[in-house]
Amino acid sequence: MLEKIKATVDFIRSKTEFLPDYGIILGTGLGGLVKEIDVACMLEYSDIPNFPVSTVESHSGKLVFGHIGEKKMVAMQGRFHFYEGYSFEEITFPIRVMKLLGIRALFVSNACGSLNPKMKTGDIMIINDHINLLGGNPLTGKNIDVLGPRFPDMSQAYDKKMILKAQQIAQNLGIAVHTGVYVSVPGPNLETKAEYRFLRIIGADVVGMSTIPEVLVARHMSIPCFAISVITDEGFHEELEPTFLEDVIAAASNTEPKMTAIIKNLILNLSF
Secondary structure, three states, X not given: OHHHHHHHHHHHHHHOOOOOOEEEEEOOOOHHHHHHOEEEEEEEHHHOOOOOOOOOOOOOOEEEEEEEOOEEEEEEEOOOOHHHOOOHHHHHHHHHHHHXXXXXXXXXXXXXEEOOOOOOOOOEEEEEEEEEOOOOOOXXXXXXXXXXXXXXXXXXXXOHHHHXXXXXXXXXXXXXXXXXXXXXXXXOOOOOHHHHHHHHHOOOOXXXXXXXXXXXXXXXXXXXXXXXXXXXXXXXXOOOOOOOHHHXXXXXXXXXXXXXXXXXXHHHOOOO
């Protein structure tokens, strides 16, 4: 795999001399953060060797290089999911590429369903821990020693300093945020009532179908991670209402400006 990563990095460097310091993954309905980037280069996933191609309609499939203020970014406008049929290695391949391009921190966003009655549709939750129920792990198999250790520690999967800074930024901006535990499941179906109850019992506040693979690989490579969720539906009700993709995208889009403001200001205030 290392040869594939290097080949992809070589291709990208043949298209742009831009060297990013930070990486961003934009989730369902959250691609608008790209509008805050002064774009230097934009590459279609389909043009990048070894890159998967997003099959979800709300994920546009572009790798965007540019500045937020003076900070140099590379943003994935669209991510990959296990339910699309990709392996965990394929899902996380772009994070490996970002590392070799030089990123020093990773920012991840997603849309999710609430398991916690205190967290409602349209709310924002900063992830401070996770539970992996995807049924697999991108670190399974032969370890790439030059990238990270065989048994990476996950006691601080999400960077505490960035969480505290983001909370302060949200407070200053008058944006209410929660912190909590994100659980990832394979999908693509949403959960049954019994599954929602189970996920809440085991300690999760929200549920989604992404994020954890990318964070595992980033932490394997010692990249600090910050992740934030927009709550688009509620799974804690005794009687569930049907949830449709259009509703998820609409809820995420409505909350996107708040999430964008938090991430943008967090990036601008980073000192590493």
